[in-house]
Amino acid sequence: MGINLGNVFPNFKCSTTEGEMDFYNYIEGSWAILFSHPADYTPVCTTELGHAASNYHEFEKRGVKLMGLSVDPVDSHNGWIKDIQAICTMPNAGKFPFPLAAGSRKLVSDLGMLDPDEVDGSGMPLTARCVFIIGPDKRLKLSLLYPATTGRNFKEIYRVIDSLQLTASKKVATPANWESGEKCMVVPSLSDEQAKQLFPKGFETTPVPSQKSYIRYTPDPSV
Incomplete structure (x- = not known):
């Protein structure tokens, strides 16, 4: 299905590494990024989450809240976080700076997050590397979609946030x-x-x- 630029981003409730969350309540009044990863304990995803965690100050100074998402359960996320912390330099190694959500297949399908070219052991499509940037009005301002095999360029993500926030005002x-x-x-x-x-x-x-x-x-x- 997917979601188009300018549309109100749909609300959802899910389990996360910081407990049960309502997405709207979490992002209320802020710019936000929801980004997905194909699977826990995979190499490219680990480098991406490590970069985002190590450089969380770049998002904080822009007033942006982050939430990661995949279809893996919270217990898996919590175990994986230890690996992420081991390969990156985090200012607060004891606490991961943003929640990782355990999304349902229906949610990631409704948001257009599935990569048909990459499947898991059961033949189910993996979650693609999506980046959804959402404004304080809860509307989708920008979306980027990477295949599972290509890691994101976070410098570009910082750049487009700067552009979006400037051109909004x-x-x-x-x-x-x-x-x-x-x-x-x-x-x-x-x-x-x-x-x-x-x-x-x-x-x-x-x-x-x-x-x-x-x-x-x-x-x-x-x-």
Whole structure:
């Protein structure tokens, strides 16, 4: 089934490594990321969870809550966490910084999280590497879908969070390969006069053969 950008992300209840949880209650008022992994005790997933745990401060400073998800049970998650902690540098080795949820097959199927090309020993499709970024309004802002064999690039996840949070509050878009603090683009819906009022640092228009003035750069308004 899956979920489309802009849709309200569905609520669900599940068992997690931090007890029974209602997803909406957990993320209330915050940006959030729900990300799935194919299976516990698998090598690529271990490096991903290790990176997210070791660098949890990157999510905290952006006001983002994390929840991991697979169809493995909580007891398996809790055992696996010890392996994750053993291969990464965590500031609080005694406590994993975010919950891992034990999702049902119906939930991961409804969210479009299954990878038909990767199956478990019983022939059932594994959970793909999904990244769902959800805004404070509980709507889906961005989704990334990786196959089970390809680990995620967390630098890109930080980058898109920065872009999403900036463009949610400012009338700008971010160009290819943009990084926080770099020049942004004035959205086409603004006239030049409106842009002058909104961006006191000004903007510059890039000349193009069409002579249309739609490529306009302005300093990052959050800086």
